[in-house]
Amino acid sequence: MTVKFWGTRGTRMVTGNAFRRYGRKTICCAVRCGDRIVVLDAGSGIVPLGSELQKSETRSLDLFLTHAHYDHVEGIPFFQPFYEKSFRIRIWAGPLKGIETTRDIVDGLMKEPYFPIRQEKFRAHIRYRDLGDEAVVELGDGIVVRTIKLHHPGGALGYRIDFEGRSFALITDTTHAPGQRDTALLKFLNGVDAFAYDCSYRDSEFAQFASFGHSTWEEALRLKQACGADSVYGLHHMPDRSDKALDAIADWLAAEDGGAFIARDGMEIALDCGRR
Ligand SMILES: [Zn+2]
Numbered sequence: 001m002t003v004k005f006w007g008t009r010g011t012r013m014v015t016g017n018a019f020r021r022y023g024r025k026t027i028c029c030a031v032r033c034g035d036r037i038v039v040l041d042a043g044s045g046i047v048p049l050g051s052e053l054q055k056s057e058t059r060s061l062d063l064f065l066t067h068a069h070y071d072h073v074e075g076i077p078f079f080q081p082f083y084e085k086s087f088r089i090r091i092w093a094g095p096l097k098g099i100e101t102t103r104d105i106v107d108g109l110m111k112e113p114y115f116p117i118r119q120e121k122f123r124a125h126i127r128y129r130d131l132g133d134e135a136v137v138e139l140g141d142g143i144v145v146r147t148i149k150l151h152h153p154g155g156a157l158g159y160r161i162d163f164e165g166r167s168f169a170l171i172t173d174t175t176h177a178p179g180q181r182d183t184a185l186l187k188f189l190n191g192v193d194a195f196a197y198d199c200s201y202r203d204s205e206f207a208q209f210a211s212f213g214h215s216t217w218e219e220a221l222r223l224k225q226a227c228g229a230d231s232v233y234g235l236h237h238m239p240d241r242s243d244k245a246l247d248a249i250a251d252w253l254a255a256e257d258g259g260a261f262i263a264r265d266g267m268e269i270a271l272d273c274g275r276r
């Protein structure tokens with residue numbers, strides 16, 4: 001199992017040299033399980049993934065959406081495999097505030113006046129699948145995807161993927177209650193090798209953003225220690241968190257926990273033989 005982070009920025013894309021090293025694109029990561037691929041979220045990071053898939057032999061994939069905020073879906077209209085007849089794609093999501101079905105999420109993005117092309121113009125073979133809060137989905141070839149309801153305005157799902165004894169989870173966007181253990185999340189993360197977590201803030205910044213539905217670097221470490229995962233990757237970087245600011249967090253992380261890392265655009269990890 002390998003995981004590649006294609007987009008790690010939260011809230012919105014950023015530009016400029018101050019953000020060159022950690023990443024400018026919004027959330028997307030691709031989990032390879034043997035020759036299958038499971039894509040988590042469709043922020044702008046999914047656009048270069050689409051270009052790579054077009055050049056590869058992969059023609060079938062599953063795309064799971066955590067929720068429909070722009071930084072998690074804005075790449076959908078520009079994901080070129082949707083426009084190629086040779087691709088078979090299943091899109092999965094859970095119910096959200098005011099939106100019950102996965103098809104409706106995509107429909108909401110693909111219509112005038114927001115975008116000139118409707119989803120009916122997709123040429124790929126597309127199937128829409130709706131998920132519950134505690135779903136267990138067998139994708140075949142030994143790949144199992146589980147969901148958990150997260151704490152985020154409008155709703156969001158966390159995902160856990162298990163394959164051949166390895167396990168990775170994406171937990172974004174979500175918040176936490178300071179000083180309280182999220183027993184449901186700890187149970188969900190029990191036995192994962194690695195997870196990526198919503199690290200929008202530092203604990204010191206949390207109070208001013210407490211209602212925004214995001215979490216902290218320190219909470220990521222507390223969760224990692226409580227669930228026993230080998231590693232945690234912080235993502236959903238705040239738009240104004242520059243490379244320099246993230247370097248300072250990297251130094252602090254390295255001193256606190258050798259298994260805690262900052263996810264950056266283009267980073268690839270192999271869950272059976274450590275970080276690449
Ligand atoms: Zn977000």
Ligand SMILES: [Zn+2]
Binds near residue numbers: 152173
């Ligand atoms: Zn969100």
